[in-house]
Amino acid sequence: MEQSPEFKAQVRLLADAGRELAERGWLPARTGHFSARLDDQHIVITAPGRGKDLLDAHDFMVVDLEGHLISGSGDPGPETFLHIIMYRHDPKLGAVLHTHSVHGTVLSRQVAGTLLLRDYEALRELPGCEHPSRGLQIPVFANHPDMQQLAAQVDAAMTRNPELAGYLINGHGLYTWGQTVELAMQRTEAFEFMFECETLARQLVV
Template sequence: MNSVADRGWSLAAQDIVRAGARMDQRGWVPATAGNLSRRLEDGRIAITRSGCHKGFLAQDDVIEIDPEGRPRVAGDRASAETLLHTQLYAHDPAIGAVLHGHSVAATVLSMILAEPAIRLAGYELLKVFEGQATHETSIRVPVFDNDQDIARLATVVAPSLGTMPAGYLIRGHGVYVWGRDMDMALARLEGLEFLLACELERQKR
């Protein structure tokens, strides 16, 4: 690997470590939950190693996978949910980072609401999502039933790709959010988590 490629990989790993610490600080990746990835300019994909606590990541906890989700180094093990990351990268070449977390709000709301989507409306923070310029709007956040067969789950998610500006939820599980780079993905995740927390509070009335 040349020095430019080495630097690109190091920056991607740093982005993932930083994002993991931020998500852990907010309580969105308890225990070893969640997974984070970043696409490099040369097309390689960096992703968290399976079984790592995201609040205590080191660069060695970030591994390389190919576009199909296969680790490039023998013995490396990526998350079982890697296919949901590679699905997004394959769908849109502008996506540069994908984040998956397990917050209380996402988990509880997706279980107590039976609808196939959560509609967020009237919130100022809706403007963090692509295509939104005013709070006087609404966004539909799809909720897909959880499935341990990730390949099958990916086929359920596939028809909605390109129509989910705020990401999506897996029922009783967590959220998937993405952006053109890690900063955007984190901003969208924080925005979505704030709005889900607001909706959960409203459910208590």
């Protein structure tokens, strides 16, 4: 599978995404992870603990949608399930990106339950937004020590709102996704832009 054109193409896109997101400072201390779909049963995902600025094929694992390691070095960590549930949920989903930015982390600790993003033009980059003035509710989940339980909560939120574009984990970071790596990148940038605006705006109000 590591020789397949799909694997090589997705690894190249994820490596480019990793370099860009690392340069922006959204992946401190080798955190964050990314995945992309290979076929209806397999994804490629970053192995835990790798720096994301210089990723190559050795930094990725292939896992199936049950969480089994198919190829590559590393141990599919518990957060792998937060990726897998997304692909199981939506057969058209192509990529999931997870960042640990300062603004996303600070904001996630200030709100409980949901974060309302409203009146940002960047909302137009996300599904489910009729108009920026209507806003978008983003779930903020507790950073549950049992990742399977957190995955079940995310799954329930996806079922309630199939147009959900992303979510925060308290004190942890952002998960967002799209049909392609490029689209997931665009959404990451839109979210992170709004997190930064929101954090600055709250500082001004205090």
